[in-house]
Amino acid sequence: GAVVSQHPSRVICKSGTSVKIECRSLDFQATTMFWYRQFPKQSLMLMATSNEGSKATYEQGVEKDKFLINHASLTLSTLTVTSAHPEDSSFYICSARDPGYNYGYTFGSGTRLTVV
């Protein structure tokens, strides 16, 4: 089946610094990837849809200048949290859709970001 690899799994950074999270589709080409944020005991909140070779589409209320998304190739999308603050601490998850996998959406293992 489709595999999505997400790194790092955990990261701690100082307030004001930037953090990059990578999401790779390992055995399929993903023209579209999705980035989610999840707060404790809550559902997944879609932040943006990442399209290969074009600008990401952000959901309402998500700051595009703070959460930079780049989808430079068919297998890699990155999320950069710029000038991170403690309120950005959260669990970030990427997802990709493999049309060859019965339309399944495969999720990465998530990144726990802690801003101190």
Next chain:
Amino acid sequence: QQQVKQSPQSLIVQKGGISIINCAYENTAFDYFPWYQQFPGKGPALLIAIRPDVSEKKEGRFTISFNKSAKQFSLHIMDSQPGDSATYFCAATHTGTASKLTFGTGTRLQVTL
């Protein structure tokens, strides 16, 4: 119209029992209904999915029941095991190009010994 409502919020089931989680949707354009299982600190993993042209799909101990007219679908976990203790999310989407998933609010299942 994009909402997917999920219940219950939490569920405690004894080992060997049946766990039932329900979801209801509003958007009649939805044509793909997956269920995801998520363990703490991990990303969601696809458990089972159904399309509206069938009323039931079974994979091992997991069954989805789908009622198109009522716009409802449910997950049944037979012979529930402690290892099934996790959070379960239903979701729905229209399988057009780059369609996003709409998630339910999640159900925390605890299977006791």
